[in-house]
Amino acid sequence: MVVRGVRHSLVFPADIVRPVMADDQTPRPAGEPDDYPSGAGQGWTALSYLIGGMLVWGFIGWLVDQWLDTGGVATGIGFVLGMAGGVILVIRRLGTPT
Protein backbone atom coordinates (compact mmCIF):
# COMPACT_ATOMS: atom_id res chain seq x y z
CA MET A 1 0.00 0.00 0.00
CA VAL A 2 1.39 3.39 -0.94
CA VAL A 3 0.55 6.41 1.19
CA ARG A 4 1.64 9.75 -0.20
CA GLY A 5 4.37 8.13 -2.17
CA VAL A 6 5.71 6.06 0.73
CA ARG A 7 5.25 2.32 0.72
CA HIS A 8 3.64 1.02 3.96
CA SER A 9 3.24 -2.56 5.00
CA LEU A 10 -0.33 -3.70 5.59
CA VAL A 11 0.76 -5.65 8.62
CA PHE A 12 0.75 -3.27 11.55
CA PRO A 13 2.94 -4.20 14.55
CA ALA A 14 -0.11 -4.21 16.81
CA ASP A 15 -1.59 -7.10 14.84
CA ILE A 16 1.19 -9.34 15.98
CA VAL A 17 -0.31 -9.10 19.46
CA ARG A 18 -2.65 -12.01 20.03
CA PRO A 19 -6.30 -11.12 19.39
CA VAL A 20 -8.33 -10.53 22.51
CA MET A 21 -11.74 -11.83 21.41
CA ALA A 22 -12.54 -15.16 22.95
CA ASP A 23 -13.69 -16.73 19.72
CA ASP A 24 -10.70 -15.57 17.74
CA GLN A 25 -8.17 -17.18 19.99
CA THR A 26 -6.05 -19.96 18.63
CA PRO A 27 -5.45 -21.78 21.89
CA ARG A 28 -1.88 -22.59 22.71
CA PRO A 29 -1.42 -26.32 22.23
CA ALA A 30 -0.64 -27.96 25.52
CA GLY A 31 2.41 -30.10 25.12
CA GLU A 32 4.86 -28.09 23.08
CA PRO A 33 8.39 -29.06 23.98
CA ASP A 34 9.88 -26.61 26.50
CA ASP A 35 6.39 -25.46 27.36
CA TYR A 36 6.90 -23.98 30.78
CA PRO A 37 4.56 -21.78 32.86
CA SER A 38 4.57 -18.18 31.76
CA GLY A 39 4.84 -14.94 33.62
CA ALA A 40 4.02 -15.20 37.28
CA GLY A 41 4.53 -18.94 37.29
CA GLN A 42 8.09 -18.59 36.04
CA GLY A 43 8.93 -15.99 38.62
CA TRP A 44 7.76 -18.09 41.52
CA THR A 45 9.45 -21.17 40.01
CA ALA A 46 12.78 -19.34 39.79
CA LEU A 47 12.51 -18.13 43.37
CA SER A 48 11.49 -21.56 44.64
CA TYR A 49 14.45 -23.23 42.89
CA LEU A 50 16.86 -20.77 44.49
CA ILE A 51 15.43 -20.92 47.99
CA GLY A 52 14.63 -24.63 47.77
CA GLY A 53 18.11 -25.48 46.60
CA MET A 54 19.64 -23.60 49.49
CA LEU A 55 17.28 -25.15 52.02
CA VAL A 56 17.58 -28.74 50.82
CA TRP A 57 21.35 -28.87 50.53
CA GLY A 58 21.83 -26.65 53.57
CA PHE A 59 19.76 -29.14 55.53
CA ILE A 60 21.72 -32.08 54.16
CA GLY A 61 24.92 -30.20 54.98
CA TRP A 62 23.64 -29.60 58.51
CA LEU A 63 22.88 -33.33 58.91
CA VAL A 64 26.43 -34.12 57.76
CA ASP A 65 27.60 -31.53 60.27
CA GLN A 66 25.81 -33.26 63.14
CA TRP A 67 27.09 -36.62 62.00
CA LEU A 68 30.74 -35.68 61.47
CA ASP A 69 30.83 -32.81 64.02
CA THR A 70 32.65 -30.41 61.71
CA GLY A 71 31.24 -27.29 63.36
CA GLY A 72 29.39 -25.42 60.60
CA VAL A 73 31.66 -26.00 57.61
CA ALA A 74 29.46 -28.68 56.08
CA THR A 75 26.38 -26.50 56.43
CA GLY A 76 28.13 -23.66 54.63
CA ILE A 77 29.29 -25.95 51.84
CA GLY A 78 25.75 -27.31 51.60
CA PHE A 79 24.32 -23.80 51.23
CA VAL A 80 26.77 -22.89 48.49
CA LEU A 81 26.26 -26.17 46.62
CA GLY A 82 22.52 -25.86 46.94
CA MET A 83 22.57 -22.34 45.60
CA ALA A 84 24.72 -23.45 42.68
CA GLY A 85 22.25 -26.24 42.00
CA GLY A 86 19.35 -23.82 42.15
CA VAL A 87 21.00 -21.44 39.70
CA ILE A 88 21.79 -24.34 37.33
CA LEU A 89 18.16 -25.45 37.50
CA VAL A 90 16.86 -21.98 36.72
CA ILE A 91 19.21 -21.65 33.78
CA ARG A 92 18.33 -25.09 32.42
CA ARG A 93 14.56 -24.97 32.96
CA LEU A 94 13.77 -21.32 32.42
CA GLY A 95 16.79 -20.00 30.56
CA THR A 96 16.61 -21.90 27.34
CA PRO A 97 14.90 -19.77 24.73
CA THR A 98 12.01 -21.36 22.86
Added chain:
Amino acid sequence: MDYVAAVEGSTAAIGYGLAAIGPGIGVGLVFAAYIQSTARQPESSRMTLPYVWIGFAVIEALALFGIAFGFIWAG
Protein backbone atom coordinates in the same frame (compact mmCIF):
# COMPACT_ATOMS: atom_id res chain seq x y z
CA MET B 1 39.41 -1.77 80.00
CA ASP B 2 37.13 1.27 79.94
CA TYR B 3 35.04 1.78 76.86
CA VAL B 4 34.37 5.32 75.73
CA ALA B 5 31.55 4.35 73.40
CA ALA B 6 29.94 1.08 72.45
CA VAL B 7 27.39 -0.17 70.02
CA GLU B 8 25.22 -3.07 71.03
CA GLY B 9 23.31 -5.40 68.85
CA SER B 10 23.84 -7.76 66.03
CA THR B 11 26.50 -7.02 63.44
CA ALA B 12 25.00 -9.80 61.34
CA ALA B 13 21.95 -7.62 60.88
CA ILE B 14 24.11 -4.69 59.75
CA GLY B 15 25.99 -7.05 57.45
CA TYR B 16 22.84 -8.36 55.83
CA GLY B 17 21.49 -4.86 55.37
CA LEU B 18 24.63 -3.82 53.55
CA ALA B 19 24.66 -7.05 51.54
CA ALA B 20 21.15 -6.46 50.26
CA ILE B 21 22.05 -3.20 48.51
CA GLY B 22 23.93 -4.75 45.59
CA PRO B 23 21.45 -7.43 44.56
CA GLY B 24 18.60 -4.96 44.99
CA ILE B 25 20.13 -2.64 42.43
CA GLY B 26 21.13 -5.58 40.23
CA VAL B 27 17.68 -7.13 39.99
CA GLY B 28 16.24 -3.69 39.38
CA LEU B 29 18.60 -3.24 36.45
CA VAL B 30 17.66 -6.61 34.95
CA PHE B 31 13.95 -5.96 35.02
CA ALA B 32 14.41 -2.36 33.88
CA ALA B 33 16.29 -3.65 30.84
CA TYR B 34 13.55 -6.17 30.11
CA ILE B 35 10.80 -3.58 30.37
CA GLN B 36 12.72 -1.15 28.15
CA SER B 37 13.46 -3.75 25.51
CA THR B 38 9.83 -4.89 25.50
CA ALA B 39 8.72 -1.28 25.16
CA ARG B 40 10.97 -0.73 22.18
CA GLN B 41 10.09 -3.99 20.44
CA PRO B 42 7.16 -5.93 21.92
CA GLU B 43 7.63 -8.99 19.73
CA SER B 44 10.97 -9.66 21.35
CA SER B 45 9.50 -10.06 24.84
CA ARG B 46 9.05 -13.80 24.61
CA MET B 47 12.58 -14.25 23.32
CA THR B 48 14.28 -12.20 26.01
CA LEU B 49 12.27 -13.57 28.95
CA PRO B 50 14.57 -16.59 29.55
CA TYR B 51 17.50 -14.24 30.00
CA VAL B 52 15.56 -12.30 32.60
CA TRP B 53 15.32 -15.43 34.71
CA ILE B 54 18.98 -16.31 34.29
CA GLY B 55 20.03 -12.84 35.37
CA PHE B 56 17.55 -12.81 38.24
CA ALA B 57 18.71 -16.19 39.53
CA VAL B 58 22.41 -15.41 39.50
CA ILE B 59 21.95 -12.03 41.18
CA GLU B 60 19.43 -13.22 43.72
CA ALA B 61 21.82 -16.01 44.69
CA LEU B 62 24.02 -13.44 46.38
CA ALA B 63 21.13 -11.85 48.22
CA LEU B 64 20.02 -15.25 49.51
CA PHE B 65 23.58 -16.04 50.55
CA GLY B 66 23.44 -12.83 52.55
CA ILE B 67 20.44 -13.88 54.55
CA ALA B 68 21.64 -17.46 55.02
CA PHE B 69 25.11 -16.55 56.22
CA GLY B 70 23.61 -13.83 58.35
CA PHE B 71 22.11 -16.58 60.46
CA ILE B 72 25.15 -18.84 60.31
CA TRP B 73 27.62 -16.16 61.35
CA ALA B 74 25.40 -14.52 63.93
CA GLY B 75 26.71 -16.68 66.75
Added chain:
Amino acid sequence: MFGQANVLAAGQANFPPSVEDFYLPSILPWGAHDSYWITKFTLMIWIAVGVLIIFFLATYRNPKLVPTKKQWFAESIYGFVRNNISVDMIGHQGVRFAPYFTTLFCFVLVTNAFAIIPLFQISPNSHIAFPAILAVISYVLFNYIGIRHHGFGKYFKHALIPPAPWYILPLLIPIEAFSTFIIRPFSLAVRLFANMFAGHMLLLVFTLGGFAMLNANAWLAPVSVVSWVMTVALTLLEALVIVLQAYVFTVLSASYIQGALAEEH
Protein backbone atom coordinates in the same frame (compact mmCIF):
# COMPACT_ATOMS: atom_id res chain seq x y z
CA MET C 1 -16.74 -7.78 66.72
CA PHE C 2 -18.80 -6.53 69.62
CA GLY C 3 -16.12 -7.27 72.18
CA GLN C 4 -13.69 -4.75 70.76
CA ALA C 5 -16.33 -2.08 70.29
CA ASN C 6 -17.37 -2.38 73.93
CA VAL C 7 -13.78 -2.16 75.08
CA LEU C 8 -13.25 0.95 72.96
CA ALA C 9 -16.42 2.51 74.34
CA ALA C 10 -15.14 1.90 77.85
CA GLY C 11 -12.15 4.10 77.05
CA GLN C 12 -9.44 1.51 76.54
CA ALA C 13 -7.94 0.17 73.35
CA ASN C 14 -6.01 -3.08 73.46
CA PHE C 15 -3.06 -1.72 71.56
CA PRO C 16 -0.90 -3.10 70.00
CA PRO C 17 -3.03 -5.77 68.31
CA SER C 18 -1.70 -9.30 68.50
CA VAL C 19 -2.43 -12.73 67.12
CA GLU C 20 -5.00 -13.14 69.91
CA ASP C 21 -7.20 -10.65 68.09
CA PHE C 22 -7.60 -13.18 65.30
CA TYR C 23 -9.29 -15.69 67.59
CA LEU C 24 -12.94 -14.75 67.62
CA PRO C 25 -15.37 -15.64 70.42
CA SER C 26 -17.27 -18.84 70.10
CA ILE C 27 -20.92 -18.59 68.99
CA LEU C 28 -22.10 -22.09 69.81
CA PRO C 29 -21.84 -22.55 72.79
CA TRP C 30 -22.10 -18.84 73.36
CA GLY C 31 -19.01 -17.30 74.93
CA ALA C 32 -17.31 -20.56 75.84
CA HIS C 33 -13.57 -20.37 76.35
CA ASP C 34 -11.21 -22.31 74.10
CA SER C 35 -14.04 -23.61 71.97
CA TYR C 36 -13.50 -22.63 68.35
CA TRP C 37 -15.88 -24.93 66.51
CA ILE C 38 -18.63 -22.47 65.63
CA THR C 39 -17.35 -18.91 65.43
CA LYS C 40 -17.91 -16.02 63.07
CA PHE C 41 -15.53 -17.76 60.65
CA THR C 42 -17.87 -20.73 60.38
CA LEU C 43 -20.77 -18.42 59.58
CA MET C 44 -18.66 -16.60 56.99
CA ILE C 45 -17.72 -19.79 55.19
CA TRP C 46 -21.34 -20.93 55.13
CA ILE C 47 -22.45 -17.55 53.84
CA ALA C 48 -19.75 -17.61 51.14
CA VAL C 49 -20.79 -21.07 49.97
CA GLY C 50 -24.46 -20.12 50.08
CA VAL C 51 -23.94 -16.89 48.17
CA LEU C 52 -21.98 -18.63 45.41
CA ILE C 53 -24.45 -21.48 45.00
CA ILE C 54 -27.48 -19.21 45.00
CA PHE C 55 -25.85 -16.69 42.67
CA PHE C 56 -24.90 -19.14 39.97
CA LEU C 57 -28.15 -21.09 40.27
CA ALA C 58 -30.36 -18.02 40.13
CA THR C 59 -28.57 -16.35 37.24
CA TYR C 60 -28.74 -19.52 35.16
CA ARG C 61 -32.32 -20.44 35.95
CA ASN C 62 -33.65 -19.70 32.46
CA PRO C 63 -30.66 -19.03 30.26
CA LYS C 64 -31.46 -17.07 27.14
CA LEU C 65 -29.44 -16.65 23.99
CA VAL C 66 -29.44 -12.88 24.47
CA PRO C 67 -28.43 -12.77 28.12
CA THR C 68 -30.22 -10.82 30.79
CA LYS C 69 -28.11 -8.58 33.01
CA LYS C 70 -27.65 -11.16 35.77
CA GLN C 71 -26.87 -13.91 33.28
CA TRP C 72 -24.38 -11.63 31.55
CA PHE C 73 -22.63 -10.95 34.84
CA ALA C 74 -22.29 -14.63 35.69
CA GLU C 75 -21.15 -15.37 32.16
CA SER C 76 -18.56 -12.61 32.37
CA ILE C 77 -17.05 -14.10 35.50
CA TYR C 78 -16.95 -17.57 33.98
CA GLY C 79 -15.68 -16.19 30.67
CA PHE C 80 -12.90 -14.25 32.34
CA VAL C 81 -11.66 -17.30 34.25
CA ARG C 82 -12.08 -19.61 31.28
CA ASN C 83 -10.39 -17.37 28.70
CA ASN C 84 -7.77 -15.51 30.67
CA ILE C 85 -6.80 -18.26 33.09
CA SER C 86 -7.73 -21.72 31.83
CA VAL C 87 -7.23 -21.42 28.10
CA ASP C 88 -4.38 -18.94 28.41
CA MET C 89 -2.35 -21.20 30.69
CA ILE C 90 -3.35 -24.71 29.69
CA GLY C 91 -4.50 -24.34 26.11
CA HIS C 92 -7.44 -26.11 24.55
CA GLN C 93 -7.73 -28.66 27.34
CA GLY C 94 -8.18 -25.80 29.77
CA VAL C 95 -11.91 -25.70 29.19
CA ARG C 96 -12.17 -28.98 31.14
CA PHE C 97 -10.79 -27.27 34.24
CA ALA C 98 -12.66 -24.00 33.89
CA PRO C 99 -15.48 -24.94 36.33
CA TYR C 100 -12.97 -25.82 39.06
CA PHE C 101 -11.01 -22.62 38.50
CA THR C 102 -14.15 -20.49 38.47
CA THR C 103 -15.28 -22.01 41.75
CA LEU C 104 -11.83 -21.58 43.25
CA PHE C 105 -11.51 -17.99 42.09
CA CYS C 106 -14.98 -16.97 43.26
CA PHE C 107 -14.67 -18.73 46.60
CA VAL C 108 -11.29 -17.17 47.38
CA LEU C 109 -12.59 -13.79 46.21
CA VAL C 110 -15.70 -13.91 48.41
CA THR C 111 -13.87 -15.16 51.50
CA ASN C 112 -11.12 -12.58 50.98
CA ALA C 113 -13.71 -9.86 50.52
CA PHE C 114 -15.05 -10.46 54.02
CA ALA C 115 -11.95 -8.62 55.23
CA ILE C 116 -13.35 -5.24 54.20
CA ILE C 117 -17.12 -5.80 54.39
CA PRO C 118 -18.65 -4.08 57.44
CA LEU C 119 -19.79 -6.32 60.30
CA PHE C 120 -17.46 -9.12 59.12
CA GLN C 121 -14.19 -7.23 58.78
CA ILE C 122 -11.96 -10.30 58.92
CA SER C 123 -11.27 -12.89 56.29
CA PRO C 124 -11.41 -16.61 57.11
CA ASN C 125 -8.25 -16.90 55.02
CA SER C 126 -6.34 -15.15 57.79
CA HIS C 127 -6.33 -18.51 59.54
CA ILE C 128 -3.90 -20.87 57.83
CA ALA C 129 -6.42 -23.74 57.79
CA PHE C 130 -8.59 -22.44 54.96
CA PRO C 131 -5.83 -21.59 52.45
CA ALA C 132 -4.12 -24.83 53.43
CA ILE C 133 -7.13 -26.93 52.40
CA LEU C 134 -7.50 -25.04 49.13
CA ALA C 135 -3.80 -25.54 48.41
CA VAL C 136 -4.06 -29.26 49.21
CA ILE C 137 -6.96 -29.59 46.76
CA SER C 138 -4.97 -27.94 43.98
CA TYR C 139 -1.91 -30.03 44.88
CA VAL C 140 -3.76 -33.33 44.76
CA LEU C 141 -5.44 -32.24 41.53
CA PHE C 142 -2.32 -31.37 39.59
CA ASN C 143 -0.50 -34.50 40.71
CA TYR C 144 -3.49 -36.69 39.89
CA ILE C 145 -3.86 -35.11 36.45
CA GLY C 146 -0.15 -35.61 35.79
CA ILE C 147 -0.16 -39.23 36.89
CA ARG C 148 -3.27 -39.98 34.90
CA HIS C 149 -1.85 -38.33 31.77
CA HIS C 150 1.67 -39.72 31.85
CA GLY C 151 1.49 -42.84 33.95
CA PHE C 152 2.92 -43.06 37.45
CA GLY C 153 6.63 -43.62 36.74
CA LYS C 154 6.87 -41.39 33.71
CA TYR C 155 5.19 -38.50 35.51
CA PHE C 156 7.79 -38.48 38.26
CA LYS C 157 10.58 -38.96 35.76
CA HIS C 158 9.28 -36.01 33.77
CA ALA C 159 8.77 -33.83 36.82
CA LEU C 160 11.99 -34.58 38.65
CA ILE C 161 14.67 -34.90 35.98
CA PRO C 162 15.76 -31.59 34.49
CA PRO C 163 17.63 -31.30 31.20
CA ALA C 164 21.20 -31.40 32.48
CA PRO C 165 24.27 -33.61 32.07
CA TRP C 166 24.07 -36.83 34.07
CA TYR C 167 26.84 -36.01 36.51
CA ILE C 168 25.04 -32.96 37.94
CA LEU C 169 21.68 -34.73 38.29
CA PRO C 170 22.25 -35.94 41.89
CA LEU C 171 22.68 -32.32 42.89
CA LEU C 172 19.57 -31.16 41.07
CA ILE C 173 17.00 -33.87 41.74
CA PRO C 174 16.50 -33.20 45.48
CA ILE C 175 16.06 -29.52 44.67
CA GLU C 176 13.47 -30.31 41.99
CA ALA C 177 11.59 -32.68 44.26
CA PHE C 178 11.54 -30.17 47.10
CA SER C 179 10.50 -27.34 44.81
CA THR C 180 7.71 -29.20 43.03
CA PHE C 181 6.21 -31.33 45.76
CA ILE C 182 6.78 -29.32 48.91
CA ILE C 183 7.27 -25.66 48.10
CA ARG C 184 4.37 -25.44 45.64
CA PRO C 185 1.47 -26.29 47.95
CA PHE C 186 3.18 -24.59 50.88
CA SER C 187 3.69 -21.34 49.02
CA LEU C 188 0.16 -21.37 47.60
CA ALA C 189 -1.28 -21.57 51.10
CA VAL C 190 1.16 -19.23 52.82
CA ARG C 191 0.92 -16.56 50.11
CA LEU C 192 -2.83 -16.24 50.57
CA PHE C 193 -2.66 -16.56 54.35
CA ALA C 194 0.12 -14.01 54.80
CA ASN C 195 -1.58 -11.42 52.59
CA MET C 196 -4.88 -11.69 54.45
CA PHE C 197 -3.23 -11.80 57.87
CA ALA C 198 -1.03 -8.81 57.18
CA GLY C 199 -3.87 -6.80 55.66
CA HIS C 200 -6.10 -7.34 58.66
CA MET C 201 -3.24 -6.60 61.05
CA LEU C 202 -2.51 -3.30 59.29
CA LEU C 203 -6.13 -2.21 59.53
CA LEU C 204 -6.17 -3.16 63.21
CA VAL C 205 -2.99 -1.21 63.94
CA PHE C 206 -4.22 2.01 62.39
CA THR C 207 -7.74 1.80 63.76
CA LEU C 208 -6.81 0.84 67.31
CA GLY C 209 -3.83 3.17 67.22
CA GLY C 210 -6.13 6.08 66.57
CA PHE C 211 -8.22 5.19 69.59
CA ALA C 212 -5.17 4.52 71.74
CA MET C 213 -3.72 7.92 70.96
CA LEU C 214 -7.05 9.59 71.65
CA ASN C 215 -7.36 7.86 74.99
CA ALA C 216 -3.79 8.65 75.98
CA ASN C 217 -3.92 12.39 75.37
CA ALA C 218 -6.82 14.42 74.02
CA TRP C 219 -4.46 16.82 72.21
CA LEU C 220 -3.46 13.94 69.93
CA ALA C 221 -6.86 14.04 68.26
CA PRO C 222 -5.57 15.37 64.88
CA VAL C 223 -3.00 12.55 64.76
CA SER C 224 -5.80 10.10 65.45
CA VAL C 225 -7.71 11.48 62.49
CA VAL C 226 -4.63 11.00 60.29
CA SER C 227 -4.45 7.43 61.54
CA TRP C 228 -8.05 6.82 60.57
CA VAL C 229 -7.52 8.35 57.15
CA MET C 230 -4.67 5.86 56.71
CA THR C 231 -7.15 3.13 57.61
CA VAL C 232 -9.40 4.24 54.76
CA ALA C 233 -6.49 4.30 52.32
CA LEU C 234 -5.37 0.85 53.46
CA THR C 235 -8.88 -0.49 53.00
CA LEU C 236 -8.71 0.53 49.35
CA LEU C 237 -5.30 -1.14 49.04
CA GLU C 238 -6.80 -4.21 50.72
CA ALA C 239 -9.49 -4.32 48.05
CA LEU C 240 -6.79 -4.51 45.38
CA VAL C 241 -4.91 -7.22 47.30
CA ILE C 242 -8.13 -9.23 47.68
CA VAL C 243 -8.75 -9.45 43.94
CA LEU C 244 -5.07 -9.92 43.15
CA GLN C 245 -4.58 -12.79 45.60
CA ALA C 246 -7.65 -14.62 44.31
CA TYR C 247 -6.34 -14.22 40.76
CA VAL C 248 -2.80 -15.31 41.64
CA PHE C 249 -4.03 -18.41 43.48
CA THR C 250 -6.08 -19.49 40.48
CA VAL C 251 -3.41 -18.64 37.90
CA LEU C 252 -0.75 -20.59 39.77
CA SER C 253 -3.05 -23.61 40.13
CA ALA C 254 -3.64 -23.45 36.37
CA SER C 255 0.09 -23.16 35.70
CA TYR C 256 0.82 -26.23 37.85
CA ILE C 257 -1.77 -28.23 35.94
CA GLN C 258 -0.24 -27.02 32.69
CA GLY C 259 3.16 -28.15 33.90
CA ALA C 260 1.74 -31.56 34.76
CA LEU C 261 0.20 -31.94 31.32
CA ALA C 262 3.22 -30.75 29.35
CA GLU C 263 4.95 -33.30 27.16
CA GLU C 264 8.53 -34.45 27.38
CA HIS C 265 11.32 -32.05 26.47
